[in-house]
Amino acid sequence: MTEKPTSIAEIKKQLAEISDVKDSRIQLWQNDSRKGVQTALNQWQNRLAKKAQLIENYQKMQEFEKLAYLKGYKYIAGIDEVGRGPLAGPVVSAAVILKSDANLVGINDSKQLSQQKRAALLLEIKKQAVAIGVGIIEAEVIDQVNIYEATKLAMQAAIDQLEPQPDFLLIDAMKLANNLPQENLIKGDARSISIAAASIVAKETRDQMMQEFAEVYPGYGFEKNAGYGTKEHLAGLEKFGITAIHRRSFAPIKDM
Template identity: 55%
Template sequence: MNKQPIREIEALLSNVSGIDDPLFIKFRNDERKGVRTLLRRFEKKVEQETLLHEQFNEMLRYEKALYQEGYRYLAGVDEVGRGPLAGPVVAAAVILPQDFYLPGLTDSKKLSAQKRADFNVYIRKNAISYGIGIIDSRTIDKVNIYEATKLAMIQAIEQLAVKPEYLLIDAMKLDVKIPQESIIKGDATSISIAASSVLAKETRDTYMKELGLKYPAYGFDKNMGYGTKEHVEAIKHEGIMNEHRHSFSPIKEIVS
């Protein structure tokens, strides 16, 4: 009896739900090396998807608890750009629907550039609402980076088209009249905060890349304003610009 071509089996596996699927079990009886390779690849894919599903559910624990208390609109809030020598601090606030599902979503710093870009598009498309807050370097110098971070977060919250009933914030307390919880490493433990971290980082990275096109000597498109050796050398040779934070070392030692 002729066996199914391996390419045909590969196509069929794309519609198999899991390793307990009757079709998958049937293919286990095929001794051909090519089929064995396909099955091992499929098993690894299922295992990875299961891990991502479990991770996603674990990162929903704050949200689930609040949904059970009757809250509906939860905003995750996070920022990026507290440490760089140049550019703004950017925050995002995101309200996700209760049925939101994006396996693999986590702290934006742990995602590849391509994955982060794809997730950014998906989150913006599927969120109930999102807001972005941007505080420039001059304001950072005036009020300090900690206060500027809070201003960016509040600005992001105020831009939400839907008023949040509760805030989940990454390691920060805000002086706003909205119930809130500050979560250490929230971008890796809360889906809502993880989503906001992706939007904040993509927004800031885009800003710095555009700045890099205007001022290529500083390498902003690569260092995102952080104090790399090349960036510090460029500051010494090209000088300090408005986008630099004059209150940050080593810039403050140069301007003083």
């Protein structure tokens, strides 16, 4: 009596648990003529390739932290900001010291991730961080000192919250005058796991703030545009005027 072939549904279930390309079942299924089996195998191979690429990217993004550890530094903080360009709301910075054995495969510049992925990674960052600090500089101060200086104030405020304090800084495209050893990296949020972690913390923090501001100041679309000058936001300015969270030094607000 011929043995009944394994169903495609069962093969898919088993593939979800296989990560070894040398698994004996793989060769068996490669010889299976059913189109559904071959499709399932192709999808499995694509998933493995994607996972391998994520691991490779993560290892590359650890290089700056590893170099700092080799130099004897123990508490390496990644620092990033979000919200330099909007017409409304604060600029928010975050500083994150990750555990030396942190495993955050899939982390990247927050702008490259979906909100769902950012939220999931934020939970992991909180679990795998030695310390997290957040610095928030409101629109009024931005208008007083300019956005560049406000960004530096936000970054320093985030660093000041860290406990333990860092002994080395990895900063996204900025240099801070605080006498701490530091390296500033252009597009650091895509090159360093610590900076990427900080970018996610900062973005999720600011996005939540803008959601809350949307309830206080309806009609500007803050829940969707995060304070950037979208068509809806500009229409809201024309209809309802300038709010307390608008940056009065930014065009077109300063001309209104």
